Amino acid sequence: MPTQMHQLFDNIHKLPQIPEVVRTIINQLNNPHAEMLNIAKNVEKEQVIALKILRLVNSAHFGLSHKVASIEQATVMLGINQLKTLVIASGIVSAIPKIENFDIKKFWNNCFRTAAYAKWLAEHNNLAGDIAYTAGLIGNLGNVLIHMVYPSEANEIDQHVKAGHATRPEIERNRIGFTNQQVCAELCRRWKFADELITAVEQSAEPSTFEQPSALACTLHLAQYLSNCVDQHKSEEEILAVFPLSVAEGMGFSENAIKIHLSEILAIESNLEGLTD
Known part of the structure; x- marks a missing residue:
């Protein structure tokens, strides 16, 4: 660590x-x-x-x-x-506590959506949907801990990501020396979660940098990408333009399959928004 x-x-x-x-x-x-x-x-x-x-x-x-x-x-x-x-x-x-100047409701809605997408992707690739769902739900908790401890740095990171200066993992490593996925993986270790879940979270930000990334990590990466695109109000054309195809193909999803199922995936609702009230 x-x-x-x-x-x-x-x-x-x-x-x-x-x-x-x-x-x-x-x-x-x-x-x-x-x-x-x-x-x-x-x-x-x-x-x-x-x-x-x-x-x-x-x-x-x-x-x-x-x-x-x-x-x-x-x-x-x-x-x-x-x-x-x-x-x-x-x-x-x-x-998870509420944090000053951090939109926790928006954060959770993104997590709920990511979890729902991850479950669909997993089940359509013969992976465990329940585990993928949980990975999607917890995969960004490291971001919350960073905001808790380093609020000014966290806000700067968010602004740089929004401006498109680099990928979030690159910006996080440059600004604070680690990624929010590494933080989340360590939190999961302390919560005594299974290694399969910890590995998926830890590899999810940049699965292609690992020699043999877990299929669950690839699933989580795709789900987070799609959920973030929804937050940014991107059209299907914009989503497909920079879709992480290498990650998708690595877990068995062809470019054609993504195009066919994209509307179906984006239409999935979590039905969990009421948990944040």
């Missing part, structure tokens, strides 16, 4: 923490025998998360005919996979 990054973590007064039930779900995403109904019961004990989930599932987004009064009832109405998504998202959102 770069020395400068050690200093960042040393300067964080209180490192964000996630509830144990969220960590358990994330680390069991590949386990088909995970006892999700028992986990659902434990979610009930995490009042902040439970309330966020119940408020969201009872919103117009989900359009349920009956009001959901408990997490167990939500499991029956929505299914265990949808519940996993909601628990992970609400747990991560609840762990």
Whole structure:
């Protein structure tokens, strides 16, 4: 870990923490025998998360005919996979504090969109959609920690990125000596997440610089690219003009496949915006 990054973590007064039930779900995403109904019961004990989930599932987004009064009832109405998504998202959102002069709602909406895109890309390439979704959700958390500790430098980085002076990883390394993906990967290590998730996050900014980048890292890179393009209100033509085709082709997506499915991907909605209210 770069020395400068050690200093960042040393300067964080209180490192964000996630509830144990969220960590358990994330680390069991590949386990088909995970006892999700028992986990659902434990979610009930995490009042902040439970309330966020119940408020969201009872919103117009989900359009349920009956009001959901408990997490167990939500499991029956929505299914265990949808519940996993909601628990992970609400747990991560609840762990991250609001920061002065940082648009946390815009940040989360970008993360929600990235997660939804990553899930679609993964499932259409025979990869684990749940893990890709989680990677998309957490992949930019390093940016939040940088804003927490080095707000002026973080704002300068954002301005340089917006002006198109260089790529974000290049600007971050030049200004602070490390990338937000490296910070996020270290946070995931401290949260005791699985190596597969940590590697995906760490490689996602520049997967082509690794000899054998993980397919999950490539998936996350593409999802983040698309989500950022949406934030910048780019047209499909503009998105395709500088699309990272080498990354896409490295995971099995041809240029033609991207053109065919782009509108479908961009139309995906996360339905999680209510978690930031």
